[in-house]
Amino acid sequence: MSTLILSLETSSPVCSVALHRDGSLLGQSELRLEKSHSTHLSLLANQLLENCQCTLPELAAVAVSDGPGSYTGLRIGAAAAKGLCFALDIPLIAVSTLQAMAAQVAAYTAGAENTLFCPMLDARRMEVYSALYTADGREVLAPAPLLLDADTLAEQLAHHRLLFFGNGAAKFQPLVADNPNAGFLSSIEPSAITVGILAQAAYERQDFRDVAYYEPFYLKEVYTTTPKVR
Structure with a gap:
C-alpha cells in the first residue's frame, strides 16, 4: 500500500505545501505573501490535492515544519496539521x-x-x-x-x-x-518539499507526535507587551 503524505511549511513568510507518494514528489505549491498563512494554507493544500488527483481520505500522514521560526506561522501550521490528523485519524509528523x-x-x-x-x-x-x-x-x-x-x-x-x-x-x-x-548562499527559504522527504523516513520509523498535545519547537519564549492605558 502506497504512502501519501501532505507536508506543510509555515515557519517563514513563505507558505508552502507539498505532496509525496512513497517519498516521490507529486506536486508542490507556495505563496510568497506576508501574513497570508491563515487565509491561504488550507486553500493551497486542497488545490494541491485536487491538482494531483488525490483526496484527503487517501492521506497516510500529515507532516509539518516543527520550527524554530515565526511564532504565528508555526502555530498556524500546527493547528492545520493537527486538525487534519484528528479528522482523518492519521499520524502527525514534525520535521525540524x-x-x-x-x-x-x-x-x-x-x-x-x-x-x-x-x-x-x-x-x-x-x-x-x-x-x-x-x-x-x-x-x-x-x-x-x-x-x-x-x-x-x-x-x-x-x-x-x-x-x-x-x-x-x-x-x-x-x-x-x-x-x-x-x-x-542567498535566497534559501524553508520548503515543504524537503519537509516531505524527511517525513517519509520518519513515517517508516513510526516517529509520530501526539496529535492532542503537540506544540511546535519555538526555541525561545515569546514575549508580548500590554498596550499602555491612555
Missing part, C-alpha cells in the same frame, strides 16, 4: 525546520561530504536561530539562539568549511568576510 533546510541545500552542494551546513533564521537584531549539520543530516550543533559577532562559530570555522544560508545569514556575512572557510 533547520534540519530540512540543511538537507535542502546539501542535496545540491558539490563536495557536500566535506561541508558543514548552517541554516540561520532571523531572530531580530543580531540574533539568529541556527544549528550545524553534516551532509547526511547528522546534528553537529543542536538548534539554539546564536548572538552573532566575529567569534561566533570560530572553532568550527577554524577546522571545517561551513555553508551559511537562510534569512539570517546575511547579518553574519560581514563578520566573517575574510574567512576562507565561510561560504554563503
Whole structure:
C-alpha cells in the first residue's frame, strides 16, 4: 500500500505545501505573501490535492515544519496539521525546520561530504536561530539562539568549511568576510518539499507526535507587551 503524505511549511513568510507518494514528489505549491498563512494554507493544500488527483481520505500522514521560526506561522501550521490528523485519524509528523533546510541545500552542494551546513533564521537584531549539520543530516550543533559577532562559530570555522544560508545569514556575512572557510548562499527559504522527504523516513520509523498535545519547537519564549492605558 502506497504512502501519501501532505507536508506543510509555515515557519517563514513563505507558505508552502507539498505532496509525496512513497517519498516521490507529486506536486508542490507556495505563496510568497506576508501574513497570508491563515487565509491561504488550507486553500493551497486542497488545490494541491485536487491538482494531483488525490483526496484527503487517501492521506497516510500529515507532516509539518516543527520550527524554530515565526511564532504565528508555526502555530498556524500546527493547528492545520493537527486538525487534519484528528479528522482523518492519521499520524502527525514534525520535521525540524533547520534540519530540512540543511538537507535542502546539501542535496545540491558539490563536495557536500566535506561541508558543514548552517541554516540561520532571523531572530531580530543580531540574533539568529541556527544549528550545524553534516551532509547526511547528522546534528553537529543542536538548534539554539546564536548572538552573532566575529567569534561566533570560530572553532568550527577554524577546522571545517561551513555553508551559511537562510534569512539570517546575511547579518553574519560581514563578520566573517575574510574567512576562507565561510561560504554563503542567498535566497534559501524553508520548503515543504524537503519537509516531505524527511517525513517519509520518519513515517517508516513510526516517529509520530501526539496529535492532542503537540506544540511546535519555538526555541525561545515569546514575549508580548500590554498596550499602555491612555
